[in-house]
Amino acid sequence: MSRPLPLAAALAGALLAAGCASTAGITPQAHLREPAALAAGRSLAGASTPSAHWPSLQWWRDFGDPQLDALVDEALAGAPSLEIADARARKAQAQAALADAARTPIVGLGAQVQGLELPQTLAPAPIGGKFNLAQVLTVDAAWNPDFWGESRAKWQAAVGNARAAEIEAQAARLTLAANVTRTYIALAQAFDAREAAEAEAARADALVALGEQRVRAGLDNGIALEQNRGSARAARQQAQAAQQQIDALRNALAALAGAGPDRGLAITRPQLQLPDVAPPSILPSDLLAHRPDVAAARWRVDAARRGIDSSKAAFYPTINLSALAGVAAGNLGDLFGSKSLLLYGGPALSLPIFEGGRLRAQLRGSTADYDLAVASYNQTLLGAIREVADAVQAARTLDAQIAEARAAREAAGKAHALVLQRQRAGIATQLDVLAAQRPLLQLDQQLAALRAQRRIAAVDLEQALGGGIAVRSPDSTVSD
Missing domain, CATH: 2.20.200.10 (Outer membrane efflux proteins (OEP))
Incomplete structure (x- = not known):
């Protein structure tokens, strides 16, 4: 009875060596990109300042509108989209617990x-x-x-996927807060558009009244009168369209907050400030630690790497x-x-000996999953840095446009004031005053649109920088 044991041990050792050799030639092809290697200094030159900070967890409060704060809080407390993300995270946690339980007697x-x-x-x-x-x-x-670590690798992969799902649930909160804020900014712009359209309608009505007087006095042939009537109707139609947009945006905000349309009826005209846009000077090296989607993608990479370890252990x-x-x-x-x-x-x-290539195919699938996870991470990282650059450059350009529009508005205001002075002196007519008022209204509407775009750029940057959410990246191996 003593001879079969050494023979069995020698046979097992030979088969073990053969099994290990069967993994040859199957290796991952993708490589992780380091954030620090993606240069962005020149693109952000003049925008990144040492005093700039990463967004706070409640970054939307920088807009200084309590009504917006309440809407975001309501959305984060009861939106169904967050319940979906949270359920996915709980399911991933349960799968990790199952994988851990498989390691115990x-x-x-x-x-x-x-x-x-x-x-x-x-x-x-x-x-x-x-x-x-x-x-x-x-x-x-x-x-x-589990001498070869197969069960441990499966558990580590499940832990990585669970942590990725947890971070993605946080990313869903960031996306929801950003969507509420963008919709609220659009609502503010719709109110501005309605106000501008109503002002234009009032101006056109004044022109119509003046034109009727001139036609009755035999000073006009009626062409200008009909043109002004058409302008008044067009302005009222624009005001009605703006009101329709206001109603739709109120409904959208109510839905984002997890409530019915009646909640939207209580939303009054927004009173938004214009926050500064300045990213921290340490971009992009620390972007991984602040962007939930980048950190989640990194955890997916770690989970896929553990999947390769598990597939390799199956050869033993x-x-x-x-x-x-x-x-x-x-x-x-x-x-x-x-x-x-x-x-x-x-x-x-x-010990698997003749398994029809199943183990090698499984290992190829695991390496392909890893390559896919790495490619997704690299793409997410590139997209994150691009979004930061887009938001900063948009804000910079919009600031210049707003400055020019304000200067034009100031010049138009001075011209209108001069016409009023001339009218009081009996040199200019009411028709001249109404004509000078038109550029003012157009520039007011243009400024409102530019301010809305500038606020959107601020939201884009807050979201691109991670929205103040604290996440953890897999910079160390998972321990027992």
């Missing part, structure tokens, strides 16, 4: 009563022809020692330890006697 307790009667044609009496009962109590245990032999201990007897009184003891168990060794 299993112990079970069993009790059963079995009956058997053999026909006398198979077994003569007294065995055949008689119904016999057997009572059995057992305790069974099983454990896979597996050892399962199992044992069963119990008592069995035909009569209940004999169940706990010394002769009723039942024992079974021992180690089991299995």
